Amino acid sequence: MRLWGRTVDQMGGEARTVIDAQPPQTNAMGVVLNAWDDLSTCRPIGMSEGWIPWTAADRWCTRHGLDDDESRILWRVIRKLDIAEMERKAFEAKSPR
Numbered sequence: 001m002r003l004w005g006r007t008v009d010q011m012g013g014e015a016r017t018v019i020d021a022q023p024p025q026t027n028a029m030g031v032v033l034n035a036w037d038d039l040s041t042c043r044p045i046g047m048s049e050g051w052i053p054w055t056a057a058d059r060w061c062t063r064h065g066l067d068d069d070e071s072r073i074l075w076r077v078i079r080k081l082d083i084a085e086m087e088r089k090a091f092e093a094k095s096p097r
Helices: 013-020 027-042 054-063 068-094
Strands: none
Touching: 027 054, 027 068, 054 068
16 A cells, blocks of 8 residues: 555555554545546646646546536545645655755
8 A cells, every 4th residue: 555655665664554453445535546546647747746637637527427516526535635735745855864
């Protein structure tokens, strides 16, 4: 398993503890994680990496047969994941190596 571009072994024992303590995934979590993985490739790249576009998420939802309510929920989760990802990258950029 890879997390933030590193294997769990590279991240140390604490990472293994966190991963082992995760609850089992539901079908909804699987859909969100697949969408996140697919949509992460749609970020605009320029001077820095941008946000996942709503249009890409909308196309993903349509292609995978999600109804309007499911699409709205998926978009909210994708946006929250996007915010967390940007915050993590900003934190790592400021951290001494």
